[in-house]
Amino acid sequence: xxxxxxxxxxDSAHFLTDxxxxxxxxxxxxxxxxxxxxxxxxxxxxxxxxxxxDFGVFKKEVRALAxxxxxxxxxxxxxxxxxxxxxxxxxxxxxxxLPFRTTAENLARHLCERLREKELPxxxxxxxxxxLNCASYFAD
Ligand SMILES: [Zn+2]
Numbered sequence: 001x002x003x004x005x006x007x008x009x010x011d012s013a014h015f016l017t018d019x020x021x022x023x024x025x026x027x028x029x030x031x032x033x034x035x036x037x038x039x040x041x042x043x044x045x046x047x048x049x050x051x052x053x054d055f056g057v058f059k060k061e062v063r064a065l066a067x068x069x070x071x072x073x074x075x076x077x078x079x080x081x082x083x084x085x086x087x088x089x090x091x092x093x094x095x096x097x098l099p100f101r102t103t104a105e106n107l108a109r110h111l112c113e114r115l116r117e118k119e120l121p122x123x124x125x126x127x128x129x130x131x132l133n134c135a136s137y138f139a140d
Contacts, residue, residue, distance in 0.1 A: 003123070004037040004052045006059050008066035014074040014102040029129050031069070031104075033111055035062050038123035053120070061118050065111060072096040074107075104128075104135035112137045 009032045016023040039052045048054050072094045075085070088095060100106040104127040112125040116139065128134045 002039050002042060002052045004055065004058055005034060006055065006062050007032060007034040008059075008062045009033070010066040010070040012069055012072045012074050012096070015079075016103065017076055017079045017101055026073075031107070032126075032128035032131075033062070033066060033108075034126040034128070035111075035115060035120075035122060036124040036126075037121050039121045058120065061115060061120060065114055069096060074098060074102045076101050104133070105137065108135050108137035112139055 011030050013028040015026045042050045075095050075097050077097050077099045108125045108127040115122045124138050126134050126136045
């Protein structure tokens with residue numbers, strides 16, 4: 001079995017619904033995502049021969065996804081009033097509405113699924129909410 005690993009960071013705001021503690025308030029993180037690929041065999045021909053995947057291709061996809069989340073407000077769908085959403089958007093804020101509670105665990109799963117849609121053999125995504133706290137999602 002072979003593996004590759006790369007990472008990217010994005011800054012975004014969020015809050016947790018139905019949470020009693022500091023995280024119920026709007027706050028931000030520098031989210032660090034670490035993406036692991038796992039593949040049984042190396043490529044057998046072409047420019048990627050004897051590689052899992054070209055690092056350039058891997059990094060490009062991971063960075064594009066991080067870019068999509070960077071400097072946004074991650075909002076769980078239905079957690080803010082429609083009027084609030086419209087007001088925030090009218091003020092020029094970029095909302096990223098997600099169909100789940102915006103925990104690091106759910107983000108790890110979502111990011112993993114998004115990268116697997118790009119045909120990357122992703123086996124694991126770690127999402128660090130702080131330098132010392134990390135949630136992981138395992139694809140298999
Ligand atoms: Zn948080």
